[in-house]
Amino acid sequence: MKRELEELLFSRYPKILEGCQQEGLGIADGWFTLVDTLCRDLQHLTDNGRGAQVKAYQVKAKFAQLRFYAGGGDSFQKGMIYMASQLASRTCEECGAPGEPCERDYAWFILCPVHAQSRSSK
Numbered sequence: 001m002k003r004e005l006e007e008l009l010f011s012r013y014p015k016i017l018e019g020c021q022q023e024g025l026g027i028a029d030g031w032f033t034l035v036d037t038l039c040r041d042l043q044h045l046t047d048n049g050r051g052a053q054v055k056a057y058q059v060k061a062k063f064a065q066l067r068f069y070a071g072g073g074d075s076f077q078k079g080m081i082y083m084a085s086q087l088a089s090r091t092c093e094e095c096g097a098p099g100e101p102c103e104r105d106y107a108w109f110i111l112c113p114v115h116a117q118s119r120s121s122k
């Protein structure tokens, strides 16, 4: 992920993401809006007394899936994290357009048709 996008997430959601500062966020730019929306709504619930403080300790892509490892959430918040992960599995990691799993050099990515094409021509 671009440094400035990562910094934006860290500055917007310090309570959720402070445990990830050291390692950084291991995701590509196309998932920025998903993670931004997830963290925004998680923090909104907490700030309005309707949810526990979620604290992520690792956020990364693994086997073309968004892994948002966190503690502190209730079942509703865990459902939000689950849903964001499900949406990520259909969202291009490069640009955020609808995508699907693609294998490149023995690794899996979620890519839209445009980025699936550009990665295969390397």
Ligand SMILES: [Zn+2]
Residues within 6 Å of the ligand: 092, 093, 094, 095, 096, 097, 111, 112, 113, 114, 115
């Ligand atoms: Zn794309």
